[in-house]
Amino acid sequence: MAGLVFILIIITSFFFLGIVIRTKSIFSGRKGPGIFQPMKDIWRLLRKENVYSQTTSFIFKIAPDIYFASVLIAIMLIPFGNQKGIFSFDGDFVFFAYILAVGKFFSIIGALDTGSSFEGMGASREALYSFLAEPAFFILMGSLALLTGYSSFADIFSGIQFGSYISYAIGILASFVLVLIAMIENSRMPVDDPKTHLELTMIHEVMVLDNSGFDLGLILHATNLKFAMYGALIANFFLTPGREWYYSIPIFIGVQALFAVVVGTLESFIARFRMNHNPQFIFTISSISLLIFFAVLLILGKYF
Amino acid sequence: MVNILLITFAISLIYMGIANRLSTYINILAVQGIILFGVSFIELIQINTINLIFILFETIVFKTLAIPLFLNYVIKKNNIVREAQPYLPDFLSVVIITCFLLGSFILSNIITGVHIRKMFFLVAISALLSGLFIIITRKKIITHIMGYLVIENGVFILSLSAGNKMPMLVNSGITLDIFVSVLVLGVFVNRIGNTFEEMNVDNLTNLKD
Amino acid sequence: MFGYYLIIGFLIGIVSMLNRNCMVRIILLSTFLAVQTAITVYAYFHLNEISSGYFKSDALGVIFLCVLTILSFTTFYHSFIYLKHRKDSSRSQSFYFAALIMLIIVMTCAYLASHLGVMWVFIELTTLSVAVLIYHERTPLSLEATWKYVFICSIGITITFIGIILLSIAIGETEITNFSFNAIPAQLLRVNTSWLKMIFLFMIVGFCTKMGLFPMHTAAIDAHTVAPPPISAFISTTLMNVGFVSIFRTYSIFAHTSILPWMNTILFLCGLISIIVSAAYLLKVTHLKRMSAYSSIEHMGLAAIGIASGGIGYFAAIFHMILHSFVKASVFYQIDQFHRNFKTYMINETGNYFNRNLPGALVFLLILISITAMPPSGLFVTEFWIFKALFTSEHIFIFILVLFFLSIAMYSLAKNFLYILFNQTKDLLPAQEKPNPSETLTQYFLLALVFYLGINPPSGMINLIQEAVKNLL
Numbered sequence: 008m009a010g011l012v013f014i015l016i017i018i019t020s021f022f023f024l025g026i027v028i029r030t031k032s033i034f035s036g037r038k039g040p041g042i043f044q045p046m047k048d049i050w051r052l053l054r055k056e057n058v059y060s061q062t063t064s065f066i067f068k069i070a071p072d073i074y075f076a077s078v079l080i081a082i083m084l085i086p087f088g089n090q091k092g093i094f095s096f097d098g099d100f101v102f103f104a105y106i107l108a109v110g111k112f113f114s115i116i117g118a119l120d121t122g123s124s125f126e127g128m129g130a131s132r133e134a135l136y137s138f139l140a141e142p143a144f145f146i147l148m149g150s151l152a153l154l155t156g157y158s159s160f161a162d163i164f165s166g167i168q169f170g171s172y173i174s175y176a177i178g179i180l181a182s183f184v185l186v187l188i189a190m191i192e193n194s195r196m197p198v199d200d201p202k203t204h205l206e207l208t209m210i211h212e213v214m215v216l217d218n219s220g221f222d223l224g225l226i227l228h229a230t231n232l233k234f235a236m237y238g239a240l241i242a243n244f245f246l247t248p249g250r251e252w253y254y255s256i257p258i259f260i261g262v263q264a265l266f267a268v269v270v271g272t273l274e275s276f277i278a279r280f281r282m283n284h285n286p287q288f289i290f291t292i293s294s295i296s297l298l299i300f301f302a303v304l305l306i307l308g309k310y311f
Numbered sequence: 312m313v314n315i316l317l318i319t320f321a322i323s324l325i326y327m328g329i330a331n332r333l334s335t336y337i338n339i340l341a342v343q344g345i346i347l348f349g350v351s352f353i354e355l356i357q358i359n360t361i362n363l364i365f366i367l368f369e370t371i372v373f374k375t376l377a378i379p380l381f382l383n384y385v386i387k388k389n390n391i392v393r394e395a396q397p398y399l400p401d402f403l404s405v406v407i408i409t410c411f412l413l414g415s416f417i418l419s420n421i422i423t424g425v426h427i428r429k430m431f432f433l434v435a436i437s438a439l440l441s442g443l444f445i446i447i448t449r450k451k452i453i454t455h456i457m458g459y460l461v462i463e464n465g466v467f468i469l470s471l472s473a474g475n476k477m478p479m480l481v482n483s484g485i486t487l488d489i490f491v492s493v494l495v496l497g498v499f500v501n502r503i504g505n506t507f508e509e510m511n512v513d514n515l516t517n518l519k520d
Numbered sequence: 521m522f523g524y525y526l527i528i529g530f531l532i533g534i535v536s537m538l539n540r541n542c543m544v545r546i547i548l549l550s551t552f553l554a555v556q557t558a559i560t561v562y563a564y565f566h567l568n569e570i571s572s573g574y575f576k577s578d579a580l581g582v583i584f585l586c587v588l589t590i591l592s593f594t595t596f597y598h599s600f601i602y603l604k605h606r607k608d609s610s611r612s613q614s615f616y617f618a619a620l621i622m623l624i625i626v627m628t629c630a631y632l633a634s635h636l637g638v639m640w641v642f643i644e645l646t647t648l649s650v651a652v653l654i655y656h657e658r659t660p661l662s663l664e665a666t667w668k669y670v671f672i673c674s675i676g677i678t679i680t681f682i683g684i685i686l687l688s689i690a691i692g693e694t695e696i697t698n699f700s701f702n703a704i705p706a707q708l709l710r711v712n713t714s715w716l717k718m719i720f721l722f723m724i725v726g727f728c729t730k731m732g733l734f735p736m737h738t739a740a741i742d743a744h745t746v747a748p749p750p751i752s753a754f755i756s757t758t759l760m761n762v763g764f765v766s767i768f769r770t771y772s773i774f775a776h777t778s779i780l781p782w783m784n785t786i787l788f789l790c791g792l793i794s795i796i797v798s799a800a801y802l803l804k805v806t807h808l809k810r811m812s813a814y815s816s817i818e819h820m821g822l823a824a825i826g827i828a829s830g831g832i833g834y835f836a837a838i839f840h841m842i843l844h845s846f847v848k849a850s851v852f853y854q855i856d857q858f859h860r861n862f863k864t865y866m867i868n869e870t871g872n873y874f875n876r877n878l879p880g881a882l883v884f885l886l887i888l889i890s891i892t893a894m895p896p897s898g899l900f901v902t903e904f905w906i907f908k909a910l911f912t913s914e915h916i917f918i919f920i921l922v923l924f925f926l927s928i929a930m931y932s933l934a935k936n937f938l939y940i941l942f943n944q945t946k947d948l949l950p951a952q953e954k955p956n957p958s959e960t961l962t963q964y965f966l967l968a969l970v971f972y973l974g975i976n977p978p979s980g981m982i983n984l985i986q987e988a989v990k991n992l993l
Contacts (some may be wrong), residue, residue, distance in 0.1 A: 284401065297409060422715060459675060462675065496667075
């Protein structure tokens with residue numbers, strides 16, 4: 008049963024971006040592609056051969072694989088309601104954050120390895136934004152850990168449902184923060200526009216300019232997986248323990264679909280920020296999670 | 312539930328730090344009015360009906376409708392540029408407002424021996440500080456009024472945490488005062504708009520030694 | 521009785537706003553003065569009587585109510601002269617007098633309020649009604665000053681309100697808290713110290729805007745500069761008295777708690793820094809009204825120090841405020857004449873006032889004697905008492921500092937006044953108009969009052985002041 012959530016996330020990741028794109032097309036009044044179109048694109052890429060620049064070293068070659076693998080490992084840590092994920096240990100949310108950071112690190116040095124000035128610029132931006140978004144995640148998870156008294160994903164999520172309204176309220180606020188973190192980590196709309204065609208304004212896209220074929224397919228699919236992973240984290244706030252799988256799985260799927268629709272809606276209605284507005288936006292998320300942290304402290308009556 | 316509303320209120324303060332259009336400020340003020348309505352409704356449901364109606368009237372009619380509409384009118388009438396024009400970069404504003412939150416959290420924990428609801432205290436003090444901060448760091452005169460309104464909202468939260476101990480008469484006097492002072496300030500903003508080309512604080516530096 | 525006063529007063533105010541006829545206006549204003557006198561006399565003879573629930577004619581309030589009533593007579597008179605010379609439209613005159621009546625009514629209420637919240641409401645109302653008066657001249661400068669005054673006072677008074685809320689949190693958790701000034705001290709005894717300190721700080725900061733003490737003194741200065749001179753006379757005297765009364769009452773309710781020494785330190789700081797700031801600005805000031813405003817700040821600082829040093833200082837501070845009101849009012853009445861003579865307030869563009877307007881020049885000379893507290897004036901006595909209180913409470917260092925900065929202020933005031941009186945520059949503008957000597961009578965009356973009260977204070981006044989401070993001793 009431990010692998011159930013892993014499989015669910017993998018399945019979700021196949022149609023996640025499709026729903027986002029479909030939502031956007033409906034809002035903009037277009038017919039739009041089918042839900043599996045992004046997957047078809049990725050499948051096409053995966054069958055192609057890699058082309059490597061002569062200036063690159065082995066780092067450029069292994070970076071996409073490590074990136075993809077790091078996302079997969081992170082997904083294995085995600086629990087499903089009160090069921091543990093494939094791995095589970097105390098403090099695994101720290102491991103979760105840093106295994107993602109390892110992947111990000113490799114994608115950054117892979118970009119730097121090409122020696123292209125565009126990719127260097129993109130890499131520096133990506134590093135800055137991840138750096139700013141990291142406290143938000145940690146403070147959020149820290150306050151949840153404080154609220155429940157546990158320090159692993161599975162225990163936190165099974166402890167959080169003690170039935171009072173406060174857990175749901177905190178859950179809603181936490182989902183809000185997590186949605187924003189997911190948008191930043193995946194370089195989506197208010198921070199970065201994946202559809203931009205000008206290298207100077209790109210962040211994530213410009214980092215993968217030199218990747219092609221199979222590697223590019225991996226990188227693109229890693230984004231899908233990350234979305235599904237954050238969706239699974241959010242879904243965990245609303246999975247009540249003790250419910251049978253035939254309740255849990257529809258809730259899980261429903262939350263994921265809702266998340267995708269929310270992402271699509273946000274992307275349809277929010278314009279992309281100017282580049283110099285991004286840091287403050289990301290810092291705002293950290294402030295909000297700090298606020299949640301204080302609230303948890305005050306609610307629990309724990310003072311220093 | 313009250314706690315969640317208060318957190319939302321604090322989030323709106325942070326958001327005010329990065330908002331760069333005046334209309335956003337006005338919307339935030341209206342949202343804050345609604346939040347205050349929610350908080351006061353939950354808090355005061357068991358006190359007598361007249362007081363309750365009075366406070367609901369104050370939050371919904373004054374804070375959510377009348378004042379935002381009035382500010383909109385002032386902005387339209389005077390053709391005020393729609394950007395807030397802070398003196399500091401927004402990033403610093405957010406950092407400083409976060410520091411205010413942190414500081415008032417620490418302050419609310421230092422205080423002992425008095426029965427006070429710390430969540431109310433935290434949000435109220437940080438609203439007070441953020442309001443003062445907005446007044447100090449924004450260039451426009453109309454943003455000064457907005458900062459003043461944020462302070463007033465903080466005071467409202469604080470007075471909710473005290474329960475309702477003022478007599479009715481005093482309460483209505485306080486509300487009336489606040490409303491009239493906003494009105495008077497608005498009238499003067501209009502005058503300033505008629506007298507000077509741009510409504511910046513820089514125009515108001517002629518009185519000095 | 522007090523309820524009738526409020527109703528009649530507000531009615532007169534509204535009617536005088538609508539009225540455009542000059543004769544009717546004079547009748548209305550006389551009626552109002554009669555009503556104001558009546559309430560003052562009534563309050564004086566019914567000490568400590570509670571009326572309309574929230575008002576009580578206690579000694580402190582009655583003292584300053586008397587000052588207010590005396591000054592309203594002279595201010596109405598000088599307002600008439602001022603408006604006549606400005607040739608204002610009947611409409612703007614109506615607004616002026618309506619606002620002035622409102623201001624007097626709300627100040628009366630603020631003096632006599634026996635409930636903290638009620639006092640707060642009326643103090644806020646003084647800001648709003650005086651704003652109309654400050655803006656009377658409708659110039660960009662007056663706009664700027666009014667904006668600053670209203671804004672800073674609103675914020676200050678809001679901060680005070682936070683203090684009041686914290687106070688209500690601190691005392692009593694269940695029952696309806698009694699916020700009358702008599703009932704609060706007993707309820708404060710079980711509140712802990714740091715909380716009390718915080719409440720006091722919040723409240724004092726707000727009231728400082730009204731009194732013109734250090735952290736919030738700037739708004740009052742600008743308001744003085746542009747307001748019509750009769751109104752400046754009011755801002756500088758009765759309105760600052762409102763601030764003084766509120767600070768004194770705040771001080772009294774905390775006086776029996778453990779934070780008394782700390783509170784004294786705060787007031788010492790406010791007072792001392794006010795004196796230092798005013799002395800520094802007096803050295804470089806060029807605008808006659810600003811100079812008078814800074815001199816007011818200096819006297820407010822002295823009063824605050826008087827309160828802080830305790831003992832005879834309480835008595836001296838109240839006495840000082842009374843005498844200062846009379847002196848400062850006559851300064852501004854005379855400045856109005858001065859302005860009509862020179863058409864400017866800038867000190868360095870004037871001079872030779874002795875030859876141009878002898879009665880007015882004599883007034884300035886007497887003012888110089890009074891305001892710098894030279895012996896025959898009453899202010900000498902009160903400042904002497906304040907210094908005595910400083911000595912008995914063993915604050916020698918503060919005493920030396922105060923003395924030093926007072927002498928600087930004294931030097932600047934003397935220099936500027938003597939310049940106005942005797943400067944013999946040839947290229948002065950010819951006198952624009954010769955003021956009627958009878959217009960100086962009010963100033964002679966007020967100054968004579970200052971001298972008389974200092975030399976031979978009537979026992980009725982002494983008793984009132986002693987009654988006002990008896991809770992503190």
